[in-house]
Amino acid sequence: LNGDIGNDTINGGLNDDTIDGGTGDDLLNGDSGMDTIFGRTGNDTIDGGDDNDMLFGNEDNDTISGGSGDDLASGGYGNDSINGGTGNDTVVGFQGDDILHGDDGNDVVQGGDGEDLITGDDGDDALSGGAGMDTISGGAGNDELRGGGDNDLLDGDAGNDTIIGGTGADTIDGGDDNDRIFGNEDDDTINGGAGNDTVSGGYGNDLIHGDDGDDTLNGDIGDDSITGDAGNDRINGNAGMDTLSGGTGDDIINGDAGDDQINGDAGMDTISGGTGVDMINGGDDADTIFGNEGNDIIMGDGGNDTVSGGTGNDTINGNDGDDTLNGDSGNDTIHGDAGDDAISGGTDNDTLNGNDGMDTINGDAGNDTISGGADGDTIFGNEGDDTITGDGGNDTVSGGTGNDTINGNDGDDTLNGDSGNDTIHGDAGNDTISGGLDDDTLNGNDGDDMINGDAGNDTITGGLGSDAIQGNAGDDVVSGDEDNDLINGGDGNDQVNGNAGDDSVHGDAGNDVVNGDAGFDTVTGGGGNDTLSGGGDNDVLFGGTGMDQVNGDDGDDFLIWQAGDSSDTNMGGAGDDILLVEMNDNSNVVNVTGTNPGEFDLESGFTLTNSDLEFLDLRLLGGDDEVDASEVKAGVGLRTRIVGGDGSDTVHGSQGVDEIHGGNLAPLSNAADGNDWLFGQGGDDLIFGDAGNDRIHGDAPAVPVGDAIPYELSLISGDDTVFGGDGNDLINGGLGADLLGGGVGEDVILGSLQQDYGNAGNDPGDRPPFIIDPSNINDVQIDAANLAVFQAHAAADTDLLFGGAWFLATSLTANMTNLNENFDMLPVPFRPMFAGWSAFVTDKADLANAPTMAGFFGHVDTGMGSFADGASTADPATVDLNFLSIDPNDAIDDEVFLTLDGSGSVQDILIGSAGADAATGGEGVDRLELRAGDQDIFFQHPMNEPQDVINFDSGLDGAP
The missing domain is CATH 2.160.20 (Pectate Lyase C-like)
Structure with missing residues (x-):
């Protein structure tokens, strides 16, 4: 049926019709049958009707409806609107900006040239935009969408769609279900939508979101930005400088080639930076991160992360959590940050810092710089010349092989140099230091330290605190420094110095030079031909076996030689x-x-x-x-x-x-x-x-x-x-x-x-024991503890002995007087004597005159004196003695009221009796021993309160 020229209306009928509208805006209806309809020129409206029709709009802007059946509908030239209708239709827009609907059935829709709007609707459709900026929607069903050329907008909608963007910067949404999306060339924006999608960005700098579901997202070539969003996604940046984010879920992310920025976000992610200089953040939860090649910057962020830097000079931060951080090869910088971290530098020269938490740090190979940070860390320098600082906490450090420098800093640290020529400082705290093999330099610094030089020629300084030092094997130089130290040079020819404090200094085996220096020291040489010096103060020196030279230096020293020792040279020095x-x-x-x-x-x-x-x-x-x-x-x-x-x-x-x-x-x-x-x-x-x-x-x-x-x-x-x-x-x-x-x-x-x-x-x-008149003799014996009479007319240089308690002095001058006015002042120089003092009066008649009061007062100058129960005064000293008794028939022994006066400016040693004593220390630096018994009183000079030594025994004693 031919319409010729004009706006024709042609109806085909029930058979298989061929209708040609000709020129004009025709209305063409195929009705039943397998019709073939040509619109020709003009804006035609074509309806294929029932059955499988072939419909061609030809020129101009046609409206075509396939109706029922598997139709072929082509718009031709112009901006056509085509609806395939029911059935498995083939719809072709050809040229022009067409609107194409597949409608029901598994349709094939091709937009052709122009900016087409294509909808697959129901069914498993194959939709292709062709050239131009097309908008394609798959509708329901498992559709295939191809954008073709230019910048297309593709939406898979429901179903497991396959979407190919083609050339151009396409915008693609997979929609629901499990889609396969390919951006192909240019810079595409892709959203996988719901479902477990597989996305490849293709060439270009693509923006990809996996959206919900466990997606596989590949950036391919280009600088891509990929986000997995919800679900356990697998993300590959491939080539290019990609920005990759896992989103929520346990993601697997690979940066591949290029300098990538990767963030695992929430979930337990596995991240590999690939080649290039990558910046990686594990995000929340416990992530596993591999920097791979390149100088990577890696942050574990929250969670207990496991990080391996790979090759390159990496910077790694564990952040929160108990992290395991490995630098691998390269000069890496690693910070454990918060948590109890395990850090390994790997090969090359690394900088490792545990920061907060009780960390375990291994420098591995290379010359590493290691800091433990706060809390008690365990640090192993391993190979290389390492610099290690324990920082805060009670740290345990082993330098390993190499010439290491170790500083314990705060805390009670355990520091071991192991092999190599190590330098170790304990710093603050009570540290335990071992130099290990080779020639080490060890310094305890503050605190009461235990220092062991081990093998090698070590240089050891105790520092402040009471240190215990063992030089062990090798020719060591050991110095106790401040406070009271215990030092043993060990094997080898050692130089040992106690320095300040009351030290115990031992040379041990070898030909040692041992100096006590200041303080009350104990100095022993041990085996070998040793040279010993006590230094200042009162020292004890014992050369031991070997031909020793012993010098006490200043102070009252005590030098010891025992059987089995060799021939020694002993010099007491001053004192x-x-x-x-x-x-x-x-x-x-x-x-x-x-x-x-x-x-x-x-x-x-x-x-x-x-x-x-x-x-x-x-x-x-x-x-x-x-x-x-x-x-x-x-x-x-x-x-x-x-x-x-x-x-x-x-x-x-x-x-x-x-x-x-x-x-x-x-x-x-x-x-x-x-x-x-x-x-x-x-x-x-x-x-x-x-x-x-x-x-x-x-x-x-x-x-x-x-x-x-x-x-x-x-x-x-x-x-x-x-x-x-x-x-x-x-x-x-x-x-x-x-x-x-x-x-x-x-x-x-x-x-x-x-x-x-x-x-x-x-x-x-x-003579009888009570013959006591010494007037004409120079020998005097008084053998009675209960003496009531003493004839006080003794000549100069008289030796006196009294039974009972005793008094002893190497040189004694006594001026004797009494409370009684009948007593005379008798300046009598005495030689050394033992004395048990009784009451003294001038004659028997005086006993009747003063039966209840008698006494002896003496001003005694001594070089060394002892009296009462063992009191002694050092050389020189001036002591005023008052011996009092109520009953002249009683002996005055060590139960008397004893007055000790050391009020001069010299250094006094005053030792009281078992009675109630009073003592005056004076301006010198004094030592007072108050015995058991009644209440004692010590009058202390104000300027010497910090220096006097006062020892009280039982009784109510005090120092006003």
Whole structure:
């Protein structure tokens, strides 16, 4: 049917019609049958009707409806509107800006040229926009959408759609269900929509959102921005500088090539930066992050993250959570931040910081810089020359191999250098430091530190605090620095210095140089040929085995030599110094010689060369020993104490002042002249004083090592034979039936009222015990503890002895007076004496006049004095003594009210009695010992309150 020219209306009927509208705006209806209709020129309206029709609009702007059936509808030229109708239609817009609807059925819709609006509607449609900026909507069903050229808008709507953007900057939305979307070329904007979508951006800088569902999103080539949104997404940036965000869910994100910015957001994400310089943020929750190649910046953010930087110089921050951070290769910078992190630098030179939390840090290979941060960290430098700082907390640090520098900073740290030449500072806190192998420099700094140099030639300084230092193997240089340190140089030739404080300093094995320096130090050399110096103050020095040089320096020093040691050179230095020599249990022959002041030698299979020593204390122990000190001249100025031990010993004293203790059943002899002190000890002794003013005691207690001469005596029973020899002697036999011989000279003999005699001279031992008139003699014996009368007319240099308690002084000047006006002031210079004080009056008549009040007042100047129960004053000292008694018939012993006055400017040592005592310290730096008993009072000088030492025993004591 042909319409010719004009606006025709043609109806086809029931058969298969062919209709040609011709020219004009025609209305063409195919009706039933498989019709073929051509609109030709003009704006035609075509309806195919039933069955499978072929409809062509040809020129101009046509409106075509396929109707029912599987129709082919083509608009041709012009802006056509085509609806395929029901059935599986093929709709082609061809040229022009067409509106194309597939309608029901599985339609194929092609827009052709122009900016087409295409809708697939129901069914599984294939929609193609062709050239031009097309808008395509798939509608319901599993559609395929192709944008074609230019910038298309594609919407898959419902169904599992496949969408291809084609060329141009397309905007694509997958819609519901599980879509496959390809942006292809240019910069596409893609939204996967609901469902588990697969998206590839293709070429260009694409913007991709996965939206809901577990999406797979690929940026492909270009600088893409991809967000997974909700769901467990897999995101690949591929080539280009991509920005990738996982969104919520547990995402897998790969930056691939290019310098990417990646954020895992919420969820437990797995992130790989790929090649390039990537910036990665794990986001919330526990993420696993790999920087891979390039110099990456990685932040774990929240959660317990696991991070590996990969190759390149990475910067890693764990942020919150207990993170595991690995730098891998490259010069990495890692911060654990909050949480208890595990950090490994990997190879190369890394900078590692634990920050907050109790972190475990491994530097691995390379020269690393490590800081533990706050809290107690565990740090391993491992290989390389590392710089490690523990910072706050109680840290444990191991430097590993390499020359490490370690600083503990605050906290009680445990610092180990391991191998390499390490430098370690404990800093604040009580640290434990071990240098490990090789040559280390160790410094405890503040706190009470334990320092072990281990192997190698170490340099160790204790710093402030009371430190315990062990040099161990190697030639070490050790310094205690401040406070009271315990130092052991260990094996090797060490240099050990105690510095300030009361130190215990030991050289141990090797040829050591050991110095106590300031403080009251104990200095020992150990094995090897050592050089020891006590330094200032009163030190104890023991050279040990080897040929040692021992110098006490300033102070009253105590030098020790024991059996088995080699030949030593001992120098006491300034002060009153003592050399203690302890022999073995064998039978020894000991020779002591000396001529020059302050110098003497001691030989017994070894040689001790000694100088500047004031006291020699020789202990023989077991064996039958022989000691000959007779060649020691008096001008040497040496005071000698010899203790015989258990064997049968023969002792020849020096020409100076000797004190000899024989031990059990030991015959003693003091062959040389001199003013000697001889003690028989327990047993029946035979003692010869020879010439000189000797003090011979048949019995005495055991002698403690290092006690100064003189000291307190407690008399013990025994039947002794004592011969004073020539000189003015003082002989104390003790209890027992003694044979006491004073010899030639003016002697004082105390014999306990048994078998005693005085021999030649003016000896009161031959008289009754209460003969007390010393007016015409220079020897005085008063053997009564309950003395009521004393004739106070003694000549100068009188030796006085009173029974009971004792008083002892090396030089004594006493001015005697009394509360009673009848007493005279008698300036009498006294020699050393033992005294148990009673009440003193001028004569018997005075007792009747003052029966309830008597006393003794003395101003005593002493070089060294002892009184009451052991009080002593150091040299020099001035002590005012008041001994008071109410009843003159009572002895005044150590229960008296004792007044100790050290108010001068010297340094006093004041020791009270068991009674109620009063003591005045004065301006010097004083030491006070107040004994048990009644209430004591110490008058302390205000300017010395921080320096005086006051020791109170039981009783109500105080210092006003």
